[in-house]
Amino acid sequence: MKSLNVPTHRQTTAVKKRGSADFFHGLRQGIPIALGYIPVSFTFGLMAVNGGIPVWTAILISLSNLTSAGQFAGTNLIIANASLLEITLTTFVVNIRYMLMSLSLSQKVAPQMAFLKRCIMAFGITDETFAIASLEKGEITFGYFLGLVTCPYWGWALGTALGALTSSVLPRTIQSSMGIALYAMFIALVVPAAKKSRAAFVVAITAIFISSLFHWAPYFARTSGGWSIIFATIIASAVGAFFYPRGDDEIE
Amino acid sequence: MKLSNTLIAVFLMAVVTYMPRVLPIAVFKKKLKSRFLRSFLFYVPYAVLGAMTFPGILYSTGNIYSSAIGMGAALILAYFEQGLMKVAIGAILTVYISVTLLK
Incomplete structure (x- = not known):
C-alpha cells in the first residue's frame, strides 16, 4: 500500500x-x-x-x-x-x-x-x-x-x-x-554551567590554564591568539573526556 | 587601504569564517561511536569559552586593572545567573567607574 x-x-x-x-x-x-x-x-x-x-x-x-x-x-x-x-x-x-x-x-x-x-x-x-x-x-x-x-x-x-x-x-x-562586553558574555555563559557541573568546571579551568601558559610562559608565548585557543580547547576537552567520560544517555 | 581592496578583504574574511563552520556539519552525518570522542565534543563549549575569556579579557579595555575589576564583576553577576545582558552591562559599568576612579 x-x-x-x-x-x-x-x-x-x-x-x-x-x-x-x-x-x-x-x-x-x-x-x-x-x-x-x-x-x-x-x-x-x-x-x-x-x-x-x-x-x-x-x-x-x-x-x-x-x-x-x-x-x-x-x-x-x-x-x-x-x-x-x-x-x-x-x-x-x-x-x-x-x-x-x-x-x-x-x-x-x-x-x-x-x-x-x-x-x-x-x-x-x-x-x-x-x-x-x-x-x-x-x-x-x-x-x-x-x-x-x-x-x-x-x-x-x-x-x-x-x-x-x-x-x-x-x-x-x-x-x-x-571592550569588556564580549568577554563578560562568555563569562555569563560558562559560569552557570561550571557551577552545576564539576566536569565543566575542570574543563574550563584547564582551558584557562593552558591559554594563560601560551600567553605568559617563556617559549610558548609566541603562539598567536587563534592557535592558543585551539590548542587550549583540544587539550582541555580531552582532559574532560578522559576524566569525566559521558554515558551514552547523558550525551543525547 | 583602497575601498576595493577592503571589500576583497571582507569577502575573504567571510569565506574563511564560513568554511570552518560549514565543513564538519555538512560532511559529517554519522553519530560517532567512540565514547571518548563524543565526550570530547561535549566538553568543547566549556573549553572554548574558558580559553577565549582568559587572559584575553585583561587586555579588552586598554587598562589591565580596570579590566580585572570588570572581570570580577562579571564573575559575580554570572555566578548569580543574571543573564547575558545584565552581566555585559554590569561589567561595562564597573570598568567605566573604576577607570574614572583610578584616574
Missing part, C-alpha cells in the same frame, strides 16, 4: 506546527544573546569607523562575517593596511575553533537533516549560539537553530550600525570600557 508512506494532511500540519514551535522556542533563547551582542558589535562599529572604514562597510562586515573575534582581528588588519594574505590567514586561524563547534553540533542534529539545511544553519554558528544550542536537551532541529540565530544576527548588525554612527559622540572612556 503505497499511500501509507504519504503523510496525511494532519501529519504534515503536525510537523509544521512542531517546526514553528521549535522556531519560536529558539527565537526566545536568542533574545538575550542579541542583547549581549549589542554592546560588543557597538564596539566593533566604533572601532571600524575610527579606523577609517565607511559605516556601510562596517555593517557589511557584520552581516557577512557574523563573528566576534575573527572580524575584530581581520578589521584591525585592514585598518593597519596589512596584506590580503595576512588578513585571510589571521581571520582563518581565529575561526578554526568553529570546526570543533560544527563537529560537536553535527552530533546534536538529526542525522537525516538535509545538506542544504546544514549549510544554512552553519552560517549562524557563533560561540554564543553554539553554547546555548549545546546545552539544549535532545536533538537540535533546523527550525530551532534558525530561530535561535535570528535575533543575534540582526542584533549584531544593529549594534554595529549604532556604534559606527555614534563613534564621534561617545566619550573615549565609555568606548574603551565597552
Whole structure:
C-alpha cells in the first residue's frame, strides 16, 4: 500500500506546527544573546569607523562575517593596511575553533537533516549560539537553530550600525570600557554551567590554564591568539573526556 | 587601504569564517561511536569559552586593572545567573567607574 508512506494532511500540519514551535522556542533563547551582542558589535562599529572604514562597510562586515573575534582581528588588519594574505590567514586561524563547534553540533542534529539545511544553519554558528544550542536537551532541529540565530544576527548588525554612527559622540572612556562586553558574555555563559557541573568546571579551568601558559610562559608565548585557543580547547576537552567520560544517555 | 581592496578583504574574511563552520556539519552525518570522542565534543563549549575569556579579557579595555575589576564583576553577576545582558552591562559599568576612579 503505497499511500501509507504519504503523510496525511494532519501529519504534515503536525510537523509544521512542531517546526514553528521549535522556531519560536529558539527565537526566545536568542533574545538575550542579541542583547549581549549589542554592546560588543557597538564596539566593533566604533572601532571600524575610527579606523577609517565607511559605516556601510562596517555593517557589511557584520552581516557577512557574523563573528566576534575573527572580524575584530581581520578589521584591525585592514585598518593597519596589512596584506590580503595576512588578513585571510589571521581571520582563518581565529575561526578554526568553529570546526570543533560544527563537529560537536553535527552530533546534536538529526542525522537525516538535509545538506542544504546544514549549510544554512552553519552560517549562524557563533560561540554564543553554539553554547546555548549545546546545552539544549535532545536533538537540535533546523527550525530551532534558525530561530535561535535570528535575533543575534540582526542584533549584531544593529549594534554595529549604532556604534559606527555614534563613534564621534561617545566619550573615549565609555568606548574603551565597552571592550569588556564580549568577554563578560562568555563569562555569563560558562559560569552557570561550571557551577552545576564539576566536569565543566575542570574543563574550563584547564582551558584557562593552558591559554594563560601560551600567553605568559617563556617559549610558548609566541603562539598567536587563534592557535592558543585551539590548542587550549583540544587539550582541555580531552582532559574532560578522559576524566569525566559521558554515558551514552547523558550525551543525547 | 583602497575601498576595493577592503571589500576583497571582507569577502575573504567571510569565506574563511564560513568554511570552518560549514565543513564538519555538512560532511559529517554519522553519530560517532567512540565514547571518548563524543565526550570530547561535549566538553568543547566549556573549553572554548574558558580559553577565549582568559587572559584575553585583561587586555579588552586598554587598562589591565580596570579590566580585572570588570572581570570580577562579571564573575559575580554570572555566578548569580543574571543573564547575558545584565552581566555585559554590569561589567561595562564597573570598568567605566573604576577607570574614572583610578584616574
